[in-house]
Amino acid sequence: MPSRRLSLTLYNALLPLGLLFMAPAALVKMRRRQGRWQDFGQRFGFFDTAKRGALASLPIDNRLWMHAVSVGEVGVARKLIAALLKHSPERGIVLTTTTPTGYRLAEEIEQAFPGRVVALYSPLDLRPVARRMLDQLQPRHIVLVEAEIWPNLLSEATKAGIPVTLVNARLSPRSERKYLRFRNIIAPIFQMLRHVCVQEPEDVARWAALGVDPERIILTGSVKYDPQGSAPDAEQVQRFEALLSSTSLSGRPLLLAGSTHAGEEKEMAKIYQELKVKHPTLGFLIVPRHYERGPEVQAELLSLGLTSQLRSNYSPGRTNILIIDSTGELKAWQELATIVIIGKSFLAEGGQNPAEAVMAGKPVVFGPHMENFIPLVNLLLASNGALQVGGLDELSLALDHLLTNSTQREDLASAGRAALMHHDGATNRTVQVIANKNPPP
Numbered sequence: 001m002p003s004r005r006l007s008l009t010l011y012n013a014l015l016p017l018g019l020l021f022m023a024p025a026a027l028v029k030m031r032r033r034q035g036r037w038q039d040f041g042q043r044f045g046f047f048d049t050a051k052r053g054a055l056a057s058l059p060i061d062n063r064l065w066m067h068a069v070s071v072g073e074v075g076v077a078r079k080l081i082a083a084l085l086k087h088s089p090e091r092g093i094v095l096t097t098t099t100p101t102g103y104r105l106a107e108e109i110e111q112a113f114p115g116r117v118v119a120l121y122s123p124l125d126l127r128p129v130a131r132r133m134l135d136q137l138q139p140r141h142i143v144l145v146e147a148e149i150w151p152n153l154l155s156e157a158t159k160a161g162i163p164v165t166l167v168n169a170r171l172s173p174r175s176e177r178k179y180l181r182f183r184n185i186i187a188p189i190f191q192m193l194r195h196v197c198v199q200e201p202e203d204v205a206r207w208a209a210l211g212v213d214p215e216r217i218i219l220t221g222s223v224k225y226d227p228q229g230s231a232p233d234a235e236q237v238q239r240f241e242a243l244l245s246s247t248s249l250s251g252r253p254l255l256l257a258g259s260t261h262a263g264e265e266k267e268m269a270k271i272y273q274e275l276k277v278k279h280p281t282l283g284f285l286i287v288p289r290h291y292e293r294g295p296e297v298q299a300e301l302l303s304l305g306l307t308s309q310l311r312s313n314y315s316p317g318r319t320n321i322l323i324i325d326s327t328g329e330l331k332a333w334q335e336l337a338t339i340v341i342i343g344k345s346f347l348a349e350g351g352q353n354p355a356e357a358v359m360a361g362k363p364v365v366f367g368p369h370m371e372n373f374i375p376l377v378n379l380l381l382a383s384n385g386a387l388q389v390g391g392l393d394e395l396s397l398a399l400d401h402l403l404t405n406s407t408q409r410e411d412l413a414s415a416g417r418a419a420l421m422h423h424d425g426a427t428n429r430t431v432q433v434i435a436n437k438n439p440p441p
Helices: 004-030 037-044 049-057 071-087 100-113 127-137 151-159 174-182 183-190 201-209 234-247 264-278 291-303 330-337 356-357 371-382 393-403 406-423 425-433
Strands: 061-066 092-097 116-120 141-145 163-168 195-198 217-219 254-260 281-289 321-322 341-342 362-368
Touching: 004 183, 004 291, 037 116, 037 127, 049 100, 049 116, 061 071, 071 092, 071 100, 071 141, 071 163, 071 291, 071 425, 092 100, 127 151, 127 195, 127 425, 163 234, 163 425, 174 183, 174 201, 174 371, 195 425, 201 217, 217 291, 234 330, 234 425, 254 264, 254 330, 264 281, 281 330, 291 321, 321 330, 341 393, 356 406, 362 371, 362 393, 371 406
Parallel strands: 061 092, 061 141, 092 116, 141 163, 163 195, 195 217, 254 281, 254 341, 281 321, 341 362
Antiparallel strands: none
16 A cells, blocks of 8 residues: 555645646636635735734634534534534634525634634645644644545644544545545545544445544444534524515415526426415515526526516515525524425435435425435435425425325424434534543543
């Protein structure tokens, strides 16, 4: 097996080419999602006066660096940060994220815990940048959320004696196959992880096969699926209720399509048109996975003869369809839905996470492509806690049946919540590992 040095050499030889290849698309995406050029220096470990001051105010003796790639991972980080600060109020936490949408949510967490959390953009995984970040942040522990592992950061942290823990570790079958093809190269990198906190029993063998010492793999359950600490912002839900009360959607059954991808909105809108014939009071909420697609989705619906309003420029009045073109709101909107459809499960592979909708006590329907959430899907289906259909052609019939049968909706929702109790306490178990307490059995 190649040594760690050889693995890092190969990685650093390919990294500049990869960064050059990805840079144009990344910059376009940054601007589309309202990223700020003035924040770009953070990618190289350079901070403005305000950020330097915020970092200086964090406690130094118990400082933790947590990295969460985007919106979903920042949601996990939020739960962990709240639990960590309750466990150790004197702790300081630097929260880094990669995307502008993730960064905005990270800033909300910073505002919720003033003087205890600082939000930053994640640095590029270049060796000099990793060293600069470690020198400036001076973390006692680094926590990576779910999937992103940085070889140079791992290496430099290991040299400095800083433990790195991967929490809520997620490994889809596709990622596992890809990693196994390059096991000899990546195993020396994964071996540097101090602990890997996994979501399911079968994940233990998967990570061990990739080179992680089995004694360092700890089954904690999923923080994302943990019912504890999963309630949405009550004030946000109230604001959305007030918004709906100024529309013709108030008090009506609401179909919500969440985290949809290109093409799905138009097809689901056609199904909505069919359902309206039998359910004339039905309203429709669409939450695109990428909020900047809101105007595009609105134009597609208009081509079907459907008028809608965008959440971003909403004005009170009659509307049957509301497009939520904003971030960080899906959890709260799901609280107001009658039925939730999971996006990316019909016309793309992978699916999106259904856990929040299930925890909101809603009946959940998804399509055939939920490859990234197989353990959760299996758990829900085995418990009759969600409904999977074979494709869009079956979706209309399934939704019609649920809209007609309130008892089945209630049974589906309650069974789903009961199934997620499998992960109850995952947040606290993960905090025990991060806090260097004896890990749970």
